[in-house]
Amino acid sequence: MRNLTLRQLRSVQAISRHGTIAAAARQLGLTAPAVTLQVKQMEEDVGLALFDRTSDGMRLTVAGTAVLAAANAIETSLRALSDEIDSVKGVRSGTINLGVVSTAKYFAPRLIASFLEAFPQIEVKLRVGNRHDIIAELKDYKLDVALMGRPPTEFPVESIFFGDHPLVIIADPAHALVGERGIARERLLEETIIIREQGSGTRAALEGFFGQNLDRLATASVEMGSNETIKQAVMAGLGIAFISAHTIAFEVEMARLVVLDVADMPIRRKWYAVCRKERIAAPAERAFKQFLVERGAKHLPILGRLYPAEAMEAG
Template sequence: MRNLTLRQLRSVQAISRHGTIAAAARQLGLTAPAVTLQVKQMEDDVGLALFDRTSDGMRLTMAGVAVLAAANAIETTLKGLSEEIDSIKGVRSGTIHLGVVSTAKYFAPRLIASFREAYPQIEVKLKVGNRHDIIADLKDYKLDIALMGRPPIEFPVESTFFGDHPLVIIAHPAHPLVRQREIGRDRLLAETIIIREQGSGTRAALEGFFAEHPDRLAERSVEMGSNETIKQAVMAGLGIAFISAHTIAFEVEMGRLAVLDVADMPIRRKWFAVCRKERIAAPAERAFKQFLVERGAKHLPLLDRLYPAETIEAQ
């Protein structure tokens, strides 16, 4: 295994990405026989096949998956080394591959814009996705940092807290519950409750809130797959919803949605910047995480702006 080369590892990465040796060769600027030779040399060294040759293309074996994971880790480390050397030279530049769960897309652009003001030479490439996809990309070294509410437990990560994440119940402004205070769980369960899909952190928090009434929640709930769809449904009068306060600031300000005064709410969760624990963070990544710790919370919508004045006084 000590004889493995970067060229061999990059051949495995390219074949895995494109599915064929010919396409991998085009990406690498090599001939197909040269890429085939790289793979054969690796398989001889490892003592196992790295790919299954199928009619649909090249598919990684279990050994190939392990080699690919190592190749991704090495590429990430080399990227960090390059940026570290640039930092030593006095170059404040680099690229951050940032992933955010869908709820964070409502404030992530403000964070990035403010960060770029302080570090104009650092490029931030943003990907927005659901929790499952963002965690998968973080695991596969496709992301340097991910912003989310619940750090994954499937693999070792380092999590940096940077702000509170309140979750609230919303309704149409004309809904009768808007005028009530300290609304209880039983009263909420008399309404149609619109909720996020399974696996969502928001869904998990709501299920915890109604832990003593799981069957009633299941009977009264309607599942929808995005915050935007949920907001539109509530504005159309289709029910009430449990949602991140950070997703509704504009609609509440415009009078299109109202936050209900529910007993034991808001539920307060936290926002974290998450990265793989074994990675060596590049200077650009360290600068971004430090920025989040020092200034990240300032770019999150303030919860007290979402409540009518009389509600704030009552609380």
Template sequence: MRNLTLRQFKTVQAIVSHGKIVSAAKVLGLSPPAVTIQLRQVEEEVQLALFDRTSDGMRPTAAGLAFVEAAQAIEERLRLLEDEMDAIKGVRTGSLRLGVVSTAKYFAPRLMAGFMKEHPDIDMRLAVGNRAETIDSLKNHDIDIALMGRPPKEVSVRASVFGDHPLVVIAPPEHPLASARDISKQRIAEEHFLIREPGSGTRISLEIFLSDVPGRIDDLGVEMGSNETIKQAVMAGLGIAFISAHTIAAETEAGRLVILDVVGMPIRRQWFSVMRTDHVISPAMATFNDFLMRKGATYLPLFGKLYPYAEASEAARMQKMGAPGKRPE
């Protein structure tokens, strides 16, 4: 094993990523025979086949996957070493690859801007994806820290809470339930829902909420691929949706969407900062995580008026009680 080189690790990674010797060779800037020779040398060194040669291309074996996992860890450690060397030279204080689930894209840019203002020498990159894509990025060492609503179970992680995450039901302002108060779970379950793909955090929370309504989660609603599509569909009158309150600040403020007053809502979840337990914590990662713990919640959209109708009614009632000549009954 000690005779393996970094070039050989990169070669195996390229074959896994592209599935074919020819494609890997093109990316590496080598000839296909040169890639084949390097792969043969690696397999002779480890005394195991790293790939099954099939008509569809190169399929990694269990040994191949283990080899790539080691290659990714080495690449990660080398990047950390580069950051440390740059810090010693005074060039910059590191780099950070941040991954966020799609719901977090509504506040992540402002959060990044706040952090980079305090730490301009840290180079940051942002990757946005759905929950499954973000977890895959963690698994593959493609990101250092992920921001998500629920820590994954598929990979061992450290998770820290940095803010509240309210989930609400939204409708167009002309919806019959828009001005209703204390809508029951049974009543809201009768509505036509627009939902995210299986495995998304909001969908799982909706399934839990409606699980005690007989037969309701068997036909949950119409799937749509993004929060933006769902919001547009709700505004067009195609149904209602269960969604993160942090995605609808602009639409509710403009009066294009309303939050329905459903009993038991908003459902309060939390935002987590997540990193792999086997990931060496770089100075940049530690600095960003400390920033999140201190200031992360201040960059989340504020929802002091989750239910404006109810608050207006309460304000009117209090004003009436306090008006001259009026006595509370």
């Protein structure tokens, strides 16, 4: 396999992305026979088929998936090398493909804006998605850095802590529990609890909080797939909810939501910047990580402004 070329690897990437040789050829600026030849040469070199030819288009085989992963890794390394050379030349530029889980979208734009003030020549391409999708794109080298609460364990990653992540129970201001202090978790199970979908970090934290009462939690809970939907449901009086404090700053300030004073809450998790461990970080990426360590926490909503006890003392 020492004779593999970048053109061959990029042909595999393009076919995987578009599903047909004709579409891949258009993207690459080549003829369809030329792309077919690239794939044929690779398959002869590898000794295995890289694609299954189906009526619905070209589908990667197991070997093809392995080749695609290598192609993505090489492409990422080449881009990092280009940025590194620019850095040696004194050019403070580059591109960062940044992914954030949906909960982080409430502070990520503010954080990015502050970073770009210090590094105006760096371009940040933002991708927001659920935890499953962000991890998949990080694994496939489509993202350079991902902001999330629980680093993945499926593949080796480097995780850099940059701020605390409190999780709280919220209610409509007219709810009967508003004003009570030290609410027991057993009391919460008497209410309808609106929770995120399976696989989300928020859902995992809530299940850990209720421990041995997961059956009762399942009975008491209603699942919704986004923080915005959950907030609207709580404001409509459909129940209480467990949610990131970083998603509700505006609604609490406008007195549309209240954080309940629950015993043993807030649950404090952490925010991490996560990247693949074997990647060579480009200068732009290194600058962003350093920025997160030094200033990232300053761009997170302050829990003291949201939590009942502190709010009462401030008022």
